[in-house]
Amino acid sequence: MRPPPRPSARHAQWHWATPQAQLALAAGDLAGIFRFYRQVHGLNQTALAELLGYDKTYISALELGKRALDDIGSRRRVCEALRLPPHVLGITDPADTDHRAMLQFGESTVRLAEIARQSGHASEAVSELWPLVARLESRVDDGHTERDVLQLLTRARVGLGVALGNVLPEERLATAARWTAKSLDMAEYFEDPGMTSYVLRMHGNELRKANLGGAAVQRLCRAAATAPDENARAAALPLLARAAGGLGNGELFDRVMRETDALLDRVDHTSLFNPFSLHEIRLRGLVSTGRTDMAMRLVEHSPVPTTVVAPQWRVIELITVAHVQLLANDTGGAAQSLDTATQEAVVQRLPHQLQRIMRTAGPRLPAQQAAASQSLDRIRSEMAA
Numbered sequence: 001m002r003p004p005p006r007p008s009a010r011h012a013q014w015h016w017a018t019p020q021a022q023l024a025l026a027a028g029d030l031a032g033i034f035r036f037y038r039q040v041h042g043l044n045q046t047a048l049a050e051l052l053g054y055d056k057t058y059i060s061a062l063e064l065g066k067r068a069l070d071d072i073g074s075r076r077r078v079c080e081a082l083r084l085p086p087h088v089l090g091i092t093d094p095a096d097t098d099h100r101a102m103l104q105f106g107e108s109t110v111r112l113a114e115i116a117r118q119s120g121h122a123s124e125a126v127s128e129l130w131p132l133v134a135r136l137e138s139r140v141d142d143g144h145t146e147r148d149v150l151q152l153l154t155r156a157r158v159g160l161g162v163a164l165g166n167v168l169p170e171e172r173l174a175t176a177a178r179w180t181a182k183s184l185d186m187a188e189y190f191e192d193p194g195m196t197s198y199v200l201r202m203h204g205n206e207l208r209k210a211n212l213g214g215a216a217v218q219r220l221c222r223a224a225a226t227a228p229d230e231n232a233r234a235a236a237l238p239l240l241a242r243a244a245g246g247l248g249n250g251e252l253f254d255r256v257m258r259e260t261d262a263l264l265d266r267v268d269h270t271s272l273f274n275p276f277s278l279h280e281i282r283l284r285g286l287v288s289t290g291r292t293d294m295a296m297r298l299v300e301h302s303p304v305p306t307t308v309v310a311p312q313w314r315v316i317e318l319i320t321v322a323h324v325q326l327l328a329n330d331t332g333g334a335a336q337s338l339d340t341a342t343q344e345a346v347v348q349r350l351p352h353q354l355q356r357i358m359r360t361a362g363p364r365l366p367a368q369q370a371a372a373s374q375s376l377d378r379i380r381s382e383m384a385a
Helices: 012-017 019-027 030-041 045-052 056-063 072-082 094-118 122-141 147-167 170-181 184-189 193-209 213-226 230-246 250-263 275-288 292-301 311-327 331-348 351-364 366-384
Strands: none
Touching: 012 019, 012 030, 012 147, 019 030, 030 045, 030 056, 030 072, 045 056, 045 072, 094 122, 094 147, 122 147, 147 170, 147 184, 147 193, 147 351, 170 193, 170 351, 184 193, 193 213, 193 230, 213 230, 230 250, 230 275, 250 275, 275 292, 275 311, 292 311, 311 331, 311 351, 331 351, 331 366, 351 366
16 A cells, blocks of 8 residues: 655644545555554554554564454554544444534534525524534544534634624624635635635635725635635635725626626625626726726616625615715715615624715715714614623
C-alpha cells in the first residue's frame, strides 16, 4: 500500500477527512488505519504501541496482517485512542448510535434553518444552528475529525453566519463575516468546487454587508470562477453584481448583469436568482455607478414577486425604490415605500434594513426616519436582553 502524503501541520487535525483515510475507514482496514495514523502524526510502531497500550511486535503483526484484533473491547480501545467512531471497526454501541443520530439531526437542522432564514425567520435559524455548531466544534476539538463531521460543520458555520447577517445591526455585521470565514479552510481542503464556491459566495456577501467591498468582490469573483455548473455560477453572480455596484465599478457591474440576464432562462430560479431580486440589484447598482436617470426609468417596472422570492427581498426592494423615488423628488411615494418597509422589517426582525431606511429617509423624511429608529431601538433592547 502506497503511504499517503503527509498533510501539512495546519490540516493534520483533519486527517480522517482525507480521501486516503476514507478508503481505509470504508474498508475497516485496521492495518491501513494504523499505517495512515502513524504517517500523519510521525509515529513509529513503538510510539503507536505505547499510545494503544500494546507491544511493538503486536502492532507490527497487526499491520502485516499476521494477527487480528477480534475482541470488541480492544477494538473500542483503538477507536477511542485514534478518535474514530466505533462503527468503523464493526462496533455498535450507544456512543456510535449517538454519533450517527447527531449527523442525521445536524443535516436536517442545517436544511430547516436555511428554509427558516429564507422565509423571513432568521432569528429561529440562529437559535437552531448555534447549539449544533457548538456541539460539532466540541467534537472536532476532541479529535473526532471524520469527513462527515467536518462537512456538516462547514455548512453549519456558513448557515449561522448568514443568519446572523440578517438579524445583526450594521455595527456587528463583522461577526457574521467571521463565522462564514471559519469554513473557508475546510471547504478548500475538501477540493470540492461546489462547496468551495458556496462558502466563498456566502462569505463574500457578508464581507460586502460589513463594508469590506474590495475583499467581497475578490471572494465573489473566485466563487463565480470556481462554480462547477451554471446553477452554482448563477448563485454567485447576483452577489458579485451587488458588491461591484457598491464599489462603483460600473464595468464589472454591467458585465455581471449581462451574464445574469443571459442565464435567467437557462437555470432554475431561486430566492436570490429571480427577476424580482435582480431588478433591485440593477436599480441599486445603477444609482451607485452614477446612472440615476436609468434607475428612475426602471423603478416603475418592478416584476411581481413570486413565491420563490424570500420575504426580506421585498423589504430590500422597497428601500431601494424609495431611494430612487427621492432622487426623482417623489417624496410621497418614497414615504409610502419606507413606511411599508419599516413594518415588514420589524415583523422579520431585520435591524440592518431598518438602518438602511434611516439613511434613505434622512432629513427629507423625518417621520419615516424616526419610526425606523424607534423600531431599531426596540430590537436592540430585545437582543441585549
